[in-house]
Amino acid sequence: MIQTVEAVIDTGGRVRLLDEVHVPGPRRALVTVLEEPAAVPGEAALLAEAALAVDWNRPEEDAAWSYLQSAK
Numbered sequence: 452m453i454q455t456v457e458a459v460i461d462t463g464g465r466v467r468l469l470d471e472v473h474v475p476g477p478r479r480a481l482v483t484v485l486e487e488p489a490a491v492p493g494e495a496a497l498l499a500e501a502a503l504a505v506d507w508n509r510p511e512e513d514a515a516w517s518y519l520q521s522a523k
Contacts, residue, residue, distance in 0.1 A: 460482070467499050
């Protein structure tokens with residue numbers, strides 16, 4: 452099934468999808484770069500937060516960084 456999702460491309464060429472995409476395996480994709488800029492400066496960073504939170508909020512991450520937390 453062909454899917455279309457909105458994305459933002461930063462100045463480094465990194466593509467950030469605005470929605471999750473689920474595919475059964477590697478798939479080819481086409482990217483169309485529009486003339487209009489992203490709506491908000493720094494939007495790419497904000498969009499990446501939800502995707503990165505999946506990794507950030509794992510118990511293994513908490514354990515890895517626990518030495519930086521103050522004693523209670």
